[in-house]
Amino acid sequence: MSFIEHNIARIKRLKPRVLLVSTQILLDSDYDFLTAPHDDCHDTLVVMLIDNSTEENKILKGLACGARGSLNYKADLVTFSKGICAVERGEAWVPRKILRRIMDTVLHVNHDCAIGGWS
Numbered sequence: 302m303s304f305i306e307h308n309i310a311r312i313k314r315l316k317p318r319v320l321l322v323s324t325q326i327l328l329d330s331d332y333d334f335l336t337a338p339h340d341d342c343h344d345t346l347v348v349m350l351i352d353n354s355t356e357e358n359k360i361l362k363g364l365a366c367g368a369r370g371s372l373n374y375k376a377d378l379v380t381f382s383k384g385i386c387a388v389e390r391g392e393a394w395v396p397r398k399i400l401r402r403i404m405d406t407v408l409h410v411n412h413d414c415a416i417g418g419w420s
Contacts, residue, residue, distance in 0.1 A: 312342045323350045335366035370394030
């Protein structure tokens, strides 16, 4: 049984509402670990645990693969709790610098669609 299969089986058995996943284990080949709970465990929402050295591109890739947000390991207890509760309610929890990049992408796509006649 692979690492992903083993952990998906545990997630299915335990049925957590929010699952914390360290970006330390999310090497480029292991981002599939984020898509599996999204595909197989629909009620489980994934939050990536990051640190100050985590590259923005890794966070964006994790979000694109199904993570609902990210929290810094060193966040104070109140911030950590707010992030978990927000994700549990269905909200995204991402750093503002990441939100800016997401919005830039959305606005770029929206602009391209408007020029192409999308309505």
